[in-house]
Amino acid sequence: MTDTITEIPVAPTAPEAPSPAAPPAPTAPAAPVFDVPLENAGIAHGLYRDGENISDTKAPPGDIQSKWTTRQFEAALVNPANRRKLTVIVVGTGLAGGSACATLGEAGYNVKAFCYQDSPRRAHSIAAQGGINAAKNYKEDGDSTYRLFYDTVKGGDFRSRESNVFRLASVSTNIIDQCVAQGVPFAREYGGLLDNRSFGGVQVSRTFYARGQTGQQLLIGAYQALERQIAAGTVEMNTRHEMLELVVVDGRARGVIVRDMVSGKVETHLADAVVLASGGYGNVFYLSTNAMGCNVTATWRAHRQGAYFGNPCYTQIHPTCIPVSGDHQSKLTLMSESLRNDGRIWVPKNREDCGKDPRDIAEEDRDYYLERIYPAFGNLVPRDIASRQAKNVCDDGRGVGPAIGDFRRGVYLDFTDALQRMSAEAVAEKYGNLLDMYQRITGENPYEVPMRIYPAVHYTMGGLWVDYDLQSNIPGLFVTGEANFSDHGANRLGASALMQGLADGYFVLPNTIRDYLSHGPYPKVEETDASVVAARTSVQARITKLLSINGERTVDSFHKELGHIMWEYCGMERSETGLLKAVDLIRGLKDEFWRNVKVLGSAEDLNQSLEKAGRVADFLELGELMCIDALHRRESCGGHFRVESQTDDGEALRNDDEFAYVAAWEWGGEEGMPVLHKEDLVYEYVHLKQRSYK
Amino acid sequence: MRCVATSTLPPSIQARRTTIAMKLVMAVSGSLFVLFVIAHMYGNLKMFGGQAAYDDYAHHLRTLGEPIAPYSGVLWIIRVVLLGSVLAHIYSAFYLWSRAQGARTTKYRMKKAAAATISARFMRWGGVALLLFLIWHILQFTTRTINVNGSHDSPYDNYVAAFQPSVWWVFVIYALAMVALAMHIRHGVWSATQTLGWTGNVRARRRANTLAITLAAVVSIGFILPAVFVLFGVIK
Amino acid sequence: MKITLKVWRQSGPKDSGGLATYELDDITEDMSFLEVLDVLNEGLITSGEEPVAFDSDCREGICGMCGLMINGSAHGPEVTTTCQLHMRSFSDGETITVEPWRADAFPVLKDLVVDRSAFDRIIQAGGFISVNTGAAPDAHAVPVPKENADKAFASAACIGCGACVAACPNASGMLFMGAKVTHLGLLPQGQPERDARVVKMVNQHDHEGFGGCTNIGECAAACPKEIPMDVISQLNKDLRTAMQHGR
């Protein structure tokens, strides 16, 4: 097997404990939630205030199966002759944006697209490895739209919207058809038909893949469709352009202010609607598996203009990444989780052994902690648990690998047993490319020395809040892909981000946006309009400010420090005291940033420090909101583990009574405090259940 | 600002104006040279058969196709085709050469070759060397404008006279030319198979390279051998 | 480790540029090459000098954004991308020369950053299959022999980094183009546009000012995704076939 399989068991296969929310069963895990503070610290410390509840008004009533067809029918049509007169701005041309641009272009709209890379082909989607889910049931193993829907809602730990997830599952099959027709070279069987594998711990084989490069192949497919429209003149592509502000006129999203990253020119682009497909914000942690340029600027600027930010604290942390090797590390590399199928995870029992050559540590001095704590699942426990336990043993001083500072961050992933059981050839056959990658990066030979792994930030489930139409609370502002708060609730299942990006871009947005566009063309906005001028002036003022501070510290040093704070206090495990401290630290850091950052060069030039500075400035604000969100959510769910909300034996304890809602945050102004709007989540089809892996 | 090239010409005509079409011209004309030099070399080996054999061969070249074709007719057809090929080959060579010059006007300060064979790197200057040699060769043996060591009626005598130790430098010229030829064939034959689209997998590529090396060796050694024997007085 | 970097500095497209020399200590073998440039830049900023501009994004060897000429080799001494090159491939005290990709079709924008949009325009000219969203038949309607699917995948693995052009003595983009033509030409879905595609793409390639190929093989040797010369052969064949069909 030469493939990179990224993701293994998650919620669905877990034996389930009866839900405390369901009719109280005597065997329910006793829920002595200890340590839960009586008062809500966020409110008590004046970090945020409550606002009115919100709800999605776009999903039509009726049976979940028919909602999408009903919505497609009810969404008004736009006369083909009028489409040319309607302009749509799309920021981001990854899977979500690229596919949307191509489809809108084919329909005949006038599309203006933007990305910060030198080509749309380089969006971060390119890095996805494992695969893409679709309920094709080609294996006739009992899969169906309903089952994919069910798995995704459960996998998301009951924090996503049923209507959206069902639609995602139902259009998943069209994605595969479309991609195959575009020439995406998915893996095939000898008979010439598409191959599938089981992924993310589900019992059915529904994952389509192209070796370990599924994201790349899907993106190239979307990119080619996009380039075709560029040639046809329907899409105007602006590469190396970064969106720095959203233009809102009379309450509607009407354009963006962008900076040409080569000439430094600040440009205004106006349109009838704006789509943000700008990806995730995992880089707020500085070190993550995200690409260097991934940023929150596009969505954060929209947030500041009034768009609600949904569940910002939901972050997915992937357990099998190559550990940090030194202070200068710029990025973390993911290794397929499939390695956990045959590798055994351990650390020394004694701290004194941590610096030793692992081969010299006797068997009885090793702690195979996952096998010890979770005998039923062993090394195959879900991502969040594997990640958290790795952190625990390292915090306990038993981490391995080079000490960074005075701390070793890493645990062994040992193939010794597998090598004895299966022979080196068989291991190479199955995991060769992964082991080679490991060797290239670390310089160590995994066939001889156990590998070292450590968790890393990988995906952000949070993002701008959107309704069933993928429209934010600002009319005319649509958000797709990882940039929206998405269909993944508190935890994303493997192979479902690619599915969501393409579902949004090819099939959902083009249908829903037309309802909005059918009321257009909207009144023409002049560049001299006060709101436009204000947006533009603020962008210019910010650039000037950043260049004029001329302090002592580099942008990266601030970013690293922010990342450190986020990782420490808003990473795998969060506590009230920690989060309160983090808010303080971030505020201090933000203050220092605006006094002491050093950005050289000029505004009218390719200036990478300036680009970074703008992004880090936004990350600082986002980081604070993430901590506030994490603080207010006094429950453990999905990737969010709150120390104060755990069972007696230290497992995550979800609190559906209090927290079965989406936290949609409203910007409270520079000096004000964010406002929390709750969207209650109602589960009509998939019943609330607690997970357990013991 | 560059844009997408648009052309109203039918695709087949557009295709003929591409650099790949130029390469096809080189490959086809080059292949004709290869066939020619193989035949030429085979003829030269008749030197080992003695004066009669060689002179007969030279004579036969001129009576080839008779009586349908006139005396020297086929030879002239071959000459015209070869001349046309030389012109086409040189034109495309210089076209691609100048394109390559224009495609990188700022040179690297440091550049290493990872795969280029010496032959591949010597293609252009080697080609020019062959052209100069070709002119010399025609002036010496075909038109006999240059007379090195006496002119004779018998081609055999001319050959023997040309490679006498007293005029050793003639041998040196030919030996160097054969090295150039070997190198040109080495890369040229491989390159032509690739240009013609016959090397779509590893095995085919390996075979093409083997063929190229073999032909290069056979032709260059085949050509120089009679001259060596003359030089050392074995053929008199 | 201690190293000396000779880095190409050029303030803008019109500047003539030159090599600047920087000494760095405290480099460890585990650092990636781009992290060394990060360290250099941190130092430069602190000392008030503008940092070196260079491109990178995924730093995982898949986006194709990075790409430097390192000691005369595209992406440096290993067969990988610049971002996946680690300092253990160099020796202590070494002098390393770093230049941008050089090709007139890839003009330098600043320091080590070049404009590779010519590649996008080649794709625009025909590097796609024309199928509108929603117009696709069921994915299983057309089986594809596994062998073809695998080979198509291998060609589609191209990351568009431009190392092939950078390494080619003719600055030709044939490996890039051949990879796309081979990928799409091997699939049944790619057949209807096959002739037109290759002609349009090659025309655009020539129009952009890339050189012609002379089958030297530097491109395939530099390709971090190890795309073989086969794809150029296929490209040539497809163009020849298109010429014949056109008659």
Ligand SMILES: Cc1cc2nc3c(=O)[nH]c(=O)nc-3n(C[C@H](O)[C@H](O)[C@H](O)COP(=O)(O)OP(=O)(O)OC[C@H]3O[C@@H](n4cnc5c(N)ncnc54)[C@H](O)[C@@H]3O)c2cc1C
């Ligand atoms: C290592 C790795 C492996 C993964 N593996 C899988 C997997 O196997 N299966 C799966 O389903 N998911 C996987 N994921 C997740 C998945 O790849 C992403 O969530 C998804 O591709 C995001 O797509 P997107 O289109 O929303 O955003 P992106 O692909 O990130 O695109 C963002 C776009 O926005 C542009 N942009 C951003 N900010 C700005 C701005 N300010 N101005 C202008 N343009 C901007 C960028 O240029 C880019 O074009 C993986 C992720 C990682 C990191």
Ligand code: HEM
């Ligand atoms: C007259 C002087 C000549 C010049 C200037 C010349 C130049 C060139 C050049 C520049 C190339 C392309 C190089 C490359 O592909 O890397 C080439 C290719 C070739 N040459 Fe010549 N050449 C000459 C004579 C010859 C002769 C005498 C032969 C016969 C053996 C020959 C056979 C070939 C072949 C077979 C090719 C390969 C065509 C291809 O690349 O597809 N050439 N020549």
Ligand code: FES
């Ligand atoms: S930065 Fe993406 S390939 Fe190197």
